[in-house]
Structure formats: structure tokens, C-alpha cells
Amino acid sequence: MKKIIFLFFAFLYASTSIAQLLECPVTLDPNYVEPPASVLNSLIQNQNSTDKYVFNVKFHIVKNDDGSGVTATYGENEVMNAIMILNTNFNQFNIFFKYKGYDVINSTSFMKVRAANFPDTNLSHPTFDQLLEYSKTGMTNPVYDYNAMNLFIVEGLDYSTISPFNPMVRGAAKMPGIDSIYGHNHLLSKTLPHEIAHNFKLYHTYQDYGTENCEHVANFGDIFYNSDTHGDRIEDTKASFMFGGAYANPATCTFQNPNGYADCIGTPYVDVPIKNYMSSTNPCQDLHSTYLPGTGEFTSGQGVYMRNIIALYYNHPNNFYGFNNAKNTVESLYQPFETIPYGGNIIRSVTDNNDGTAEVCRNMLIRHRFQKGFDYAFTNLNPSDPSIATLIDLPEIINTTYTFGVQINQVNPDIVNDVFVDCNRGSFCQTEDFVKGLVVSTNVLGSMNLTLEELNEIQVKDPELYDKLMSQYYHIINKETSSGAVKQTFIYKY
Ligand SMILES: [Zn+2]
Incomplete structure (x- = not known):
């Protein structure tokens, strides 16, 4: 029996394309402390579901030294849409994001970044951790915001020697944590809720697939049921694997399994979540052109899980993973940014x-x-x-x-x-240029015999304007600025 299972694993790995395999590397925190098992069980709610969690969000856009590059035009418009994507996908779980602005990191050497943490001499690009360090201590004016979630936007990410700067590597996130990074063309996409969910320690739905620790297809009540303790540990996401396009019906966004792919005990997969943001990348997770959610989704079990994780760290004085510092008040959401x-x-x-x-x-x-x-x-x-x-x-x-x-x-x-x-x-108050004027002159007050002289831009600015006025006359001088403000002076010139 053991031998058969092993062969099956080999088949699964060989048939998985590299692009899929590398679609979302995750950087684990070296100081990782496993939360208690009760927190990880989405059936156990460790928090009051009406509690609201608010996180500050700060964006860092990497551009070339001279400001050029594919991110050259990126600014408020892009990051503001990102804030919208975050809120429209997480507000359903009472998780909110407060915009704290963006800045630009002018550094050609950080335009392309290695997503994963391990050293690889065949890759010249710096790592995400090196970019984080640069933003904290390497810059003359460090931009890293310890009181916010920090989202970095770069030209692109690479992962390993088999994928040097592969645009299929969309993003990466600390898990759990407050830091994440995005290839520039993946910020305003399903990748954004995906990576932020990783920040809240949510796994892929296919976590540990193809290993003997896999989540079984078996349903609750079945002797082989293990969804509560294996895979993504979320019970309302069915056991999954990393699937290719042939398994997702793009018209109905449902799972199809023509080849009878099976879990690690030989049960063919059924109802693998296609629309879920934490499943393999496919068009059924895509956002609308307005960046509002499309058919992509998180399940309520995933929501409870993320809330359990947040609750664990949100108010903890030790500021585990930066959560305590990055939080904000519900009231802050009502204030202008x-x-x-x-x-x-x-x-x-x-x-x-x-x-x-x-x-x-x-x-x-x-x-x-x-x-x-x-x-x-x-x-x-x-x-x-x-x-x-x-x-x-x-x-x-x-x-x-x-x-x-x-x-x-x-x-x-x-x-x-x-x-x-x-x-x-x-x-x-501001300084404005005079642009025109009008001088009304008379030698007898109350007289209907008035002289009008319009002043053009040169005349109204003439320092000798007063000297040029007729003597023994009363003058009303109206000088008008570019915004239409009028300075009126009434004088009698002896
Ligand atoms: Zn991922």
C-alpha cells in the first residue's frame, strides 16, 4: 500500500506545471510561534464576531533611481483602488483598512525582488527581507511605517533558480505579519486579498496536498475526515490540490475532475473550491474591471479563522508580528485621510x-x-x-x-x-499677480464728468502708476488680481 501511495505522489508532482507551483511563495517569519490549536479551528470562535478590527495601510512604490520604470506612473490612483479592494473583500468579516498614504522608494536595484527568503547564488535580485531592511534602516529617510501594514509594489518578483523573475510570481506575504509585496501588474487583482489573507495566517486551500499529511476529501462523520486539523484547517473549504485550467469550468466556476485526481488516500477530489481566493489561480477569482469583487470569495470559515488569528495578536502588548502597532480605531475610519x-x-x-x-x-x-x-x-x-x-x-x-x-x-x-x-x-493668504485695473478720475467730487482709464497687465503693475495720474484730481484706482480679488484705493493727488 505504501508503495502505491508513493508512486501516486510522484505522478502528481510531475504533472503540476512550474508556473502554478510558483504562483504564490510565502515567507514564514523566523520567529514563528504557533498559535494554540483552538485558535486555528475555524469552528471555535475565539472572538466576538461583532468586534471590529481596523488596520492602517501604508504603500511603498519602488521606482527606478530616476523615477522611471513600469511603476513610474503609479501613485494615489493605484493605491487608493487597492484600499478599496481590501475593504470590499474583508469588511464582511468586520476587518477594515485605513489608508495612510504612500511613498516612493527610488531604487533601481529593488525593482526586481526575490520573493522567498533562502539565499540562492544563481539569483542576483535582492530578497523581500532585504527590501524591508532597506526601507527600515537603509534609506536616508526610512519609509517603513511600524504603525501600519506595509505593502510594497515592485516591477516583479522571482522565486528560485527555476523561475528567475517569473511574472507568474504575483506576490508574497509574511505569515502571519503586516508586510507583503506585489509585482506591479498584480496589485489591483485577486492577488491582493490573497496575500493579505496570508498576513492573517490563512493557508492555501491546497496546503500540504500531495504529502501524506494531506487534507482528505472525506466529509464530516467519515472515519477519514481530517479537514479540521489538516490542509488549510478550514472545514468549509473542501480538500483541494493545485489544479490547472482543465479543472476549473470558467463558465460555471465549478470544479471538474475528468482524470479522477485523488487525495493522498486515493479518494478523487470533488467540489474543489474554484472561486476561493486561496485556491489555485484561475479566472473565477478575478475582480471586476472596477476592481470590485467578482465571483472570488472567502468562506465564512476562513473569515472566522482570520479573525481568530487577529484576535490573538491585535491587542497583545508584545506586538507580535506587528499587529498591535498596525491597528487603528473604528473612529479613525470616519476621519478624512x-x-x-x-x-x-x-x-x-x-x-x-x-x-x-x-x-x-x-x-x-x-x-x-x-x-x-x-x-x-x-x-x-x-x-x-x-x-x-x-x-x-x-x-x-x-x-x-x-x-x-x-x-x-x-x-x-x-x-x-x-x-x-x-x-x-x-x-x-496667498500672493497673486495684478492682471488688470481701472482708474476713475474727476476734478470735482460728485461731478458726472468722469475719466475712465483701463489698465492692462503692464500698466497695473507699473510702479510709476501714481506719478502718472493727473494732479488736482480725485482718483479711484481698482487693481484686480488673477483670481478676481480687487484692491480699491481712493486718493486726491495734489
Ligand atoms: Zn499564496
């Missing part, structure tokens, strides 16, 4: 700098920018600001002068939290 002061329409003062420019001070307003990925309702606003926003919107509240309310459906449809706006926030 960015606030930018700017001048409103109401002008407070215009001061002539006597050099062709004016210092124009306006009522200060604030652009409140909110991240993508939530359904928002905003209250207590000017009608000119949006009252609602949906998942793919990047809402901005820009006209309000007073504190307003924010409600987020995904967090709690019954709660409105305030965004404080200081009504005494002062003025916003």
Missing part, C-alpha cells in the same frame, strides 16, 4: 505689495478627502457638497465651514460620527 486648507470665495483682505502683486486673504476652507471602499452618507453639509458616496467614489467635502457628520454603511449603518471643523480657523 487628508485635509488640505485652501481659500474660499469670501475675501477678507487685499494688501498691495507695491511690486505688482497683492497679498490676498480669504476665508479658510478645508478639503476633506475620504478614502475609497465605503458607502458614505454625509450630513450637516452645504448643498454644494456630496451627501452620499459609493464604494468606487473618492469623496471630498470642500465647502463646509462647520462640523459635519459621516456615516459608513459597512462599519455601522446606525452610527454617525462627526468630523470637527473649526469655525475660527482663520484665513488663507
Whole structure:
């Protein structure tokens, strides 16, 4: 019997393509501590399912030394869509992601990175760990954020000598942990929820397939049932193997097993999860073109498992795997990710700098920018600001002068939290060029006999403008700036 099983393994390995084999390497933490078995059993809920977990997310985009490369144009647009992908896939489990911005690592040598950790003299690319170290201590201004999950975007990843810079290697993640890395063309894809699930210690559905420790196809109640302790340890994901395209029916996203592939005790696989984000890569996990979820999914068992892992480390003072530092409050989700002061329409003062420019001070307003990925309702606003926003919107509240309310459906449809706006926030001043003007002159106040002279851009900036005015006349001088602010002066020239 033993001999037959061994031959079967050999067959399975030989028929698995390299591209599939290498699709998702995972870097295990060297200080790995196995959580207690009870945490790993998705049937045992170690946490209150209504508890909400919030993680900060910081993106690091690697570009060439001079800013060029395939990632040259990557910026807020890309990482904001990534935040949306994370929230729209994990909010169902009360796991939330707070956008903390992005930065750029200008380093040609880190454009291509080795996903796995082991040294290999045949590969010249630095490892993910070396990139992490560089971002922590190697840069003049280190960008690594210890208070966030850190997501790195590079040109591409390689894995081993048999796959030097293979674009099929999509991403890698610390497991468990807060660090992950993505080939640039895989960030906005199913790879993103996949790697973040690894951060929460979720295994592939085919974990340990092809070994004698495999998860059996056997159902609950069967003597060979071991789904609770083997494979991905998730009982609502059927026993799986790493399958090729022939096993996934792309039209129905169901499993087909024409060759009768079997588990390690010879039972043919049935109902292998095709749509699951942790299964072998196939089109049934793909996101919509808007980056909203398609048919890809996590099961509720996977959700409980990830929550159990998070609960174990989230509030632990030892900051295991960085979880405790990377967390944020539920309230933080209601606050804008960015606030930018700017001048409103109401002008407070215009001061002539006597050099062709004016210092124009306006009522200060604030652009409140909110991240993508939530359904928002905003209250207590000017009608000119949006009252609602949906998942793919990047809402901005820009006209309000007073504190307003924010409600987020995904967090709690019954709660409105305030965004404080200081009504005494002062003025916003900037220097503006004078661009035109008008001089109204008369020698007798109240007279209808007025002289009008329009000033062009050169005339209005003329330092000798006053000297050129007629003597023994009253003059009203209107000087207008590029934004339409008017400085009016009334004089009598002797
Ligand atoms: Zn993976």
C-alpha cells in the first residue's frame, strides 16, 4: 500500500506545471510561534464576531533611481483602488483598512525582488527581507511605517533558480505579519486579498496536498475526515490540490475532475473550491474591471479563522508580528485621510505689495478627502457638497465651514460620527499677480464728468502708476488680481 501511495505522489508532482507551483511563495517569519490549536479551528470562535478590527495601510512604490520604470506612473490612483479592494473583500468579516498614504522608494536595484527568503547564488535580485531592511534602516529617510501594514509594489518578483523573475510570481506575504509585496501588474487583482489573507495566517486551500499529511476529501462523520486539523484547517473549504485550467469550468466556476485526481488516500477530489481566493489561480477569482469583487470569495470559515488569528495578536502588548502597532480605531475610519486648507470665495483682505502683486486673504476652507471602499452618507453639509458616496467614489467635502457628520454603511449603518471643523480657523493668504485695473478720475467730487482709464497687465503693475495720474484730481484706482480679488484705493493727488 505504501508503495502505491508513493508512486501516486510522484505522478502528481510531475504533472503540476512550474508556473502554478510558483504562483504564490510565502515567507514564514523566523520567529514563528504557533498559535494554540483552538485558535486555528475555524469552528471555535475565539472572538466576538461583532468586534471590529481596523488596520492602517501604508504603500511603498519602488521606482527606478530616476523615477522611471513600469511603476513610474503609479501613485494615489493605484493605491487608493487597492484600499478599496481590501475593504470590499474583508469588511464582511468586520476587518477594515485605513489608508495612510504612500511613498516612493527610488531604487533601481529593488525593482526586481526575490520573493522567498533562502539565499540562492544563481539569483542576483535582492530578497523581500532585504527590501524591508532597506526601507527600515537603509534609506536616508526610512519609509517603513511600524504603525501600519506595509505593502510594497515592485516591477516583479522571482522565486528560485527555476523561475528567475517569473511574472507568474504575483506576490508574497509574511505569515502571519503586516508586510507583503506585489509585482506591479498584480496589485489591483485577486492577488491582493490573497496575500493579505496570508498576513492573517490563512493557508492555501491546497496546503500540504500531495504529502501524506494531506487534507482528505472525506466529509464530516467519515472515519477519514481530517479537514479540521489538516490542509488549510478550514472545514468549509473542501480538500483541494493545485489544479490547472482543465479543472476549473470558467463558465460555471465549478470544479471538474475528468482524470479522477485523488487525495493522498486515493479518494478523487470533488467540489474543489474554484472561486476561493486561496485556491489555485484561475479566472473565477478575478475582480471586476472596477476592481470590485467578482465571483472570488472567502468562506465564512476562513473569515472566522482570520479573525481568530487577529484576535490573538491585535491587542497583545508584545506586538507580535506587528499587529498591535498596525491597528487603528473604528473612529479613525470616519476621519478624512487628508485635509488640505485652501481659500474660499469670501475675501477678507487685499494688501498691495507695491511690486505688482497683492497679498490676498480669504476665508479658510478645508478639503476633506475620504478614502475609497465605503458607502458614505454625509450630513450637516452645504448643498454644494456630496451627501452620499459609493464604494468606487473618492469623496471630498470642500465647502463646509462647520462640523459635519459621516456615516459608513459597512462599519455601522446606525452610527454617525462627526468630523470637527473649526469655525475660527482663520484665513488663507496667498500672493497673486495684478492682471488688470481701472482708474476713475474727476476734478470735482460728485461731478458726472468722469475719466475712465483701463489698465492692462503692464500698466497695473507699473510702479510709476501714481506719478502718472493727473494732479488736482480725485482718483479711484481698482487693481484686480488673477483670481478676481480687487484692491480699491481712493486718493486726491495734489
Ligand atoms: Zn499564496
